[in-house]
Amino acid sequence: MASDNQIHNALYLAFQRSQWAELRESVPLTLNESELTTLRGINEKLSLDEVTDIYLPLSRLLNLIIGAKQKRGLVLNEFLSHKPPKRPYIISIAGSVAVGKSTTARILQSLLSQWSEHPKVDLVTTDGFLYPLAELKRRGLLQRKGFPESYDMKMLVEFISKIKAGDTNVQAPIYSHISYNRVSDKTQSIQQPDILIIEGLNVLQNGQDAAVGIQQPFVSDFVDFSIYVDAQESLLKKWYIDRFLQFRGGAFSDEKSYFHHYSKLNDQEATSIAANIWDSINGPNLKLNIEPTRDRAHLILQKGEDHLMSQVLLRK
Numbered sequence: 228m229a230s231d232n233q234i235h236n237a238l239y240l241a242f243q244r245s246q247w248a249e250l251r252e253s254v255p256l257t258l259n260e261s262e263l264t265t266l267r268g269i270n271e272k273l274s275l276d277e278v279t280d281i282y283l284p285l286s287r288l289l290n291l292i293i294g295a296k297q298k299r300g301l302v303l304n305e306f307l308s309h310k311p312p313k314r315p316y317i318i319s320i321a322g323s324v325a326v327g328k329s330t331t332a333r334i335l336q337s338l339l340s341q342w343s344e345h346p347k348v349d350l351v352t353t354d355g356f357l358y359p360l361a362e363l364k365r366r367g368l369l370q371r372k373g374f375p376e377s378y379d380m381k382m383l384v385e386f387i388s389k390i391k392a393g394d395t396n397v398q399a400p401i402y403s404h405i406s407y408n409r410v411s412d413k414t415q416s417i418q419q420p421d422i423l424i425i426e427g428l429n430v431l432q433n434g435q436d437a438a439v440g441i442q443q444p445f446v447s448d449f450v451d452f453s454i455y456v457d458a459q460e461s462l463l464k465k466w467y468i469d470r471f472l473q474f475r476g477g478a479f480s481d482e483k484s485y486f487h488h489y490s491k492l493n494d495q496e497a498t499s500i501a502a503n504i505w506d507s508i509n510g511p512n513l514k515l516n517i518e519p520t521r522d523r524a525h526l527i528l529q530k531g532e533d534h535l536m537s538q539v540l541l542r543k
């Protein structure tokens with residue numbers, strides 16, 4: 228059997244961090260004040276070197292790829308002599324629980340919206356498409372949150388096909404990490420953005436994955452460019468536990484939080500509970516259902532210690 232490295236060499240161009248950073252080219256080194264403020268608000272631990280070395284070249288690459296697709300659309304319009312509805316360009320971001328998908332998605336949302344060619348960038352997470360808690364309980368899936376069977380895939384595929392068809396107003400359900408449940412009285416309205424970023428564990432899954440089943444189509448059929456954020460499991464587990472400890476002092480102290488009872492735990496107890504959730508749910512889901520989808524991505528971002536990107540792999 229070919230090793231991971233051999234497969235990567237055949238499929239991807241590999242860039243070490245410093246090589247990738249050089250590809251920023253004409254993208255300005257300095258960020259403007261509004262960009263800086265937004266990025267600081269996304270994650271206070273995010274280093275600005277990470278933005279300039281990794282995310283600015285990435286936003287340049289995506290801008291070029293999206294530009295090529297927009298030009299192709301113009302040719303098609305001319306050929307068909309009609310003006311089809313505006314269809315958003317769809318970028319997906321996959322990867323493990325706690326790898327930093329939503330942080331990466333929000334950085335890209337901010338940077339991509341600075342380009343005048345595509346100023347309106349919306350962001351949706353597939354967490355909202357998890358069945359509501361009561362339904363998960365009914366199906367006996369409380370210990371399988373994040374596994375393929377815990378999502379309403381029909382609803383998710385209907386959502387993304389409406390977006391792709393250019394519908395003017397599409398609603399997405401919202402997930403709350405505080406109530407650990409879908410929000411029942413509010414939805415997110417998506418109104419023909421130039422770009423839609425969709426992030427979630429499951430966005431690269433398809434019918435080749437036994438647990439997903441053979442229903443068709445899949446989210447990946449509607450996606451124009453896919454990104455997988457990758458890291459070693461030992462780091463992922465650590466980041467998951469760190470975030471759990473952070474939540475214990477913050478979000479869990481809210482009485483409405485599903486995990487309110489965890490707010491009283493000491494460091495050692497909280498670490499052991501989080502490690503347990505990782506070992507019984509998120510770790511197995513990573514190995515069974517998420518990591519096997521990695522090499523379908525157009526781009527793989529490989530993270531090392533402290534969330535710093537060590538390598539970027541781009542499909543040839």
Ligand SMILES: Nc1ncnc2c1ncn2[C@@H]1O[C@H](COP(=O)(O)OP(=O)(O)OP(=O)(O)O)[C@@H](O)[C@H]1O
Binds near residue numbers: 273469534
């Ligand atoms: N670039 C980064 N620099 C520093 N810390 C980061 C970075 N990206 C993510 N983190 C931290 O890692 C943890 C996980 O990040 P995030 O919530 O974005 O992950 P996720 O993949 O969206 O998780 P989930 O699937 O559970 O929603 C958080 O504590 C976040 O603050």
Ligand SMILES: CC(C)(CO)[C@@H](O)C(=O)NCCC(=O)O
Binds near residue numbers: 428
């Ligand atoms: C909502 C998901 C599935 C994905 O983000 C995840 O954060 C989750 O809740 N996993 C279940 C186990 C846990 O509580 O981490």
